[in-house]
Amino acid sequence: MDKTLLKGLTVLEALIDNDRPCGVTALANQLQMSKSSVHRILQTLVSRQFARQDMLSQQYQPTLKLWEYGTRVLARIDFKRVAAPQLELLSRQTSETVHLSILDGKEVVYVDKVDGLLPIRAYSEIGGRAPAYCVATGKALLAYQPEAVLEQFGPEMEQFSPRTLHDVASLRNELKRVRKLGYAVNRGEWREGVWGVAAPIFDGTGQVTAAIGLSGPAQRMRPAHIREYAALLIQASEAVTRDLR
Numbered sequence: 001m002d003k004t005l006l007k008g009l010t011v012l013e014a015l016i017d018n019d020r021p022c023g024v025t026a027l028a029n030q031l032q033m034s035k036s037s038v039h040r041i042l043q044t045l046v047s048r049q050f051a052r053q054d055m056l057s058q059q060y061q062p063t064l065k066l067w068e069y070g071t072r073v074l075a076r077i078d079f080k081r082v083a084a085p086q087l088e089l090l091s092r093q094t095s096e097t098v099h100l101s102i103l104d105g106k107e108v109v110y111v112d113k114v115d116g117l118l119p120i121r122a123y124s125e126i127g128g129r130a131p132a133y134c135v136a137t138g139k140a141l142l143a144y145q146p147e148a149v150l151e152q153f154g155p156e157m158e159q160f161s162p163r164t165l166h167d168v169a170s171l172r173n174e175l176k177r178v179r180k181l182g183y184a185v186n187r188g189e190w191r192e193g194v195w196g197v198a199a200p201i202f203d204g205t206g207q208v209t210a211a212i213g214l215s216g217p218a219q220r221m222r223p224a225h226i227r228e229y230a231a232l233l234i235q236a237s238e239a240v241t242r243d244l245r
Helices: 003-017 024-031 035-047 065-076 079-094 136-142 147-151 168-181 223-244
Strands: 051-053 060-062 097-104 107-114 129-131 184-187 194-202 208-217
Touching: 003 024, 003 035, 003 060, 024 035, 035 051, 035 060, 079 097, 079 107, 079 208, 079 223, 097 136, 107 136, 136 168, 136 184, 136 194, 136 208, 147 168, 184 208, 194 223, 208 223
Parallel strands: none
Antiparallel strands: 051 060, 097 107, 097 208, 107 129, 184 194, 194 208
């Protein structure tokens, strides 16, 4: 193990973990390192733009360079590949059609799926779209969006079935329930007779990036089934979230 590199990373981590800028003496005491070593490491971090020094206080704080590198790494992660084993597992556990969806404007896009094993099942296609406020994966995604995203739906929303949410106020109440429960339910709001359940997936920055859900005929989506499926979906979404961090 390279002790010099380890010391440098230790100082950088301490800078990040502290809530306010730090001086050489405070860091040296905190890390039980010599002031000369801490000062040398800090100067190296400054030269590489991982830290900056305030000329008045002489204290140091981290820059956003690590965040910049982190976003580059994050962009390389294929969340479809990461989520695929969970989709397969959910399909085997429930025999229903399982989707992986992302939000695109006011719609969700199905980026991956595993068809259900039963002859009567919900049908969809990869690349297909659905109104976000009508389907479970859409609600799971919308629940963690800023208010400006909800405002784009306008005062009235198109009705696809008697159960479709009809205005933004109703949608806000529904999304509040999603955040409380940790999962979303579609009660035949897009295609009458087809119900669904979904849970959100978060990326390494804590932002919702996708949703994993399943759907099937209403007669197979009784309250007991929904609770069972919701628990499985939350487990799956949490597993994908962990792998994305």
